[in-house]
Amino acid sequence: MNIGQVAKRSGVSAKTIRYYESIGLIPEASRTDSGYRRYGDKDVETLRFIHHSRNLGFSVKDVGLLLDLWRDQKRASGDVKALALSHIEQVDRKIEELKKMRDTLTHLTKRCHGDDRPDCPILKGLAGEMAEV
Amino acid sequence: MNIGQVAKRSGVSAKTIRYYESIGLIPEASRTDSGYRRYGDKDVETLRFIHHSRNLGFSVKDVGLLLDLWRDQKRASGDVKALALSHIEQVDRKIEELKKMRDTLTHLTKRCHGDDRPDCPILKGLAGEMAEV
DNA sequence: ATAAGGGTTCCACAAGCTGGAAGGTCAATG
DNA sequence: CATTGACCTTCCAGCTTGTGGAACCCTTAT
Incomplete structure (x- = not known):
């Protein structure tokens, strides 16, 4: 081929x-x-x-490890599982991070009337202390 | 300074x-x-x-646009809102994608006993048709 | 005088490909 | 037999968003 x-x-x-x-x-x-x-x-x-x-979502590096494990008929499934679980944790952390972003963004956009007037709470939020957003 | x-x-x-x-x-x-x-x-x-x-999560490019809008006292808040909404959509898509990954990964790891025996459903899943996982 | 702790520039590397240029190969068609 | 078009080859560049480090200059205090 x-x-x-x-x-x-x-x-x-x-x-x-x-x-x-x-x-x-x-x-x-x-x-x-x-x-x-x-x-x-x-x-x-x-x-x-x-x-x-x-x-x-495995990194290329991790895929290399997985390939090694895959090709090794005597490997312990525990090693694979550990890698997978650690990856799941990473994915979960990323999801949480994105959710926080989305919630803040949604909060800001809801306050923005979004017409042709210049007043914009989104920009004010970005400019100010984010804690108060 | x-x-x-x-x-x-x-x-x-x-x-x-x-x-x-x-x-x-x-x-x-x-x-x-x-x-x-x-x-x-x-x-x-x-x-x-x-x-x-x-x-x-705004890209550097988008931050450039936001800065322009921020500095323009006459800009329409609608322009900012449109940018923000489109970004929220992107973030949401990413979240969904990650959730799907996590669900598949969780599904696979649950089936893996994860001890020192070589049998591993995770590797089998990665090797086979993902539809059947 | 010297040392610590700033600052400066420039180059290289990170991940994970993708695009494109310049050119060789293969199979089929006129 | 020549040509066409679809493949294949290598190599270089670029994408994004910075970070690390080297080599060197500036400021201030001791």
């Missing part, structure tokens, strides 16, 4: 596959005589794994 | 203030004879405005 095919099947773009190779996330692909990268079904599987992991 | 003072008062680091100047978010500061940047209370106010806006 050429890189385009494997890209289509895995959901990871050709450009990104080359990038992943360049940073060592996936091993260097073998080449044809003319220099094209060659891939097999196993590579599609690996890239799908990566794609799913990235979609769940 | 030197840059360190204004950094302390505004909550924006000296490094970042120089960066904001370099990208044109704030105008170039005047200098002392020896080349130090000089600031006044108005600059502290501006940097505070920027700091608050960034904390609420």
Whole structure:
């Protein structure tokens, strides 16, 4: 398979596959005589794994760890779970942070009549002490 | 005031203030004879405005727009509100996305016993079709 | 005189790709 | 056989929002 095919099947773009190779996330692909990268079904599987992991918000670094664990048949599932739980915590923290932002923003916009008059509580809020917003 | 003072008062680091100047978010500061940047209370106010806006998740580009609106005494509050509402939408979309991630992750980890045995539903989930997870 | 604690510039790196230029390869068509 | 178009290759640049560090200058106090 050429890189385009494997890209289509895995959901990871050709450009990104080359990038992943360049940073060592996936091993260097073998080449044809003319220099094209060659891939097999196993590579599609690996890239799908990566794609799913990235979609769940794991960093590329963490995906590397997950890949190692995935390939190690003797690994302890506890190691995987620990990584996943720590990631969930991170995601939760991010959600909370965004919620706080949204609530403040919503609060400000509700007070803003939003017409063609210049008075704007949003700008006043941004300019003043945020505590009083 | 030197840059360190204004950094302390505004909550924006000296490094970042120089960066904001370099990208044109704030105008170039005047200098002392020896080349130090000089600031006044108005600059502290501006940097505070920027700091608050960034904390609420506005992009630097959007902060630029907000600053323009802030400085324009004749602007319509509707323009500000539109920007804020669109930003709230973005934040909400991000929250939903993260929630979906978290739910999937939680689902997977709940099924993983997480001990020293190698069987791990998390890895299986990442490897397989995510629909079946 | 010297040392501490400012300030200055400039370059590099972080994450995670994506776009584009310049060019080689492959299969099919006229 | 030549050409076309779709692939493939490498390499460089840029995106965003800063941060770290080196090398060096300025100010003030001891």
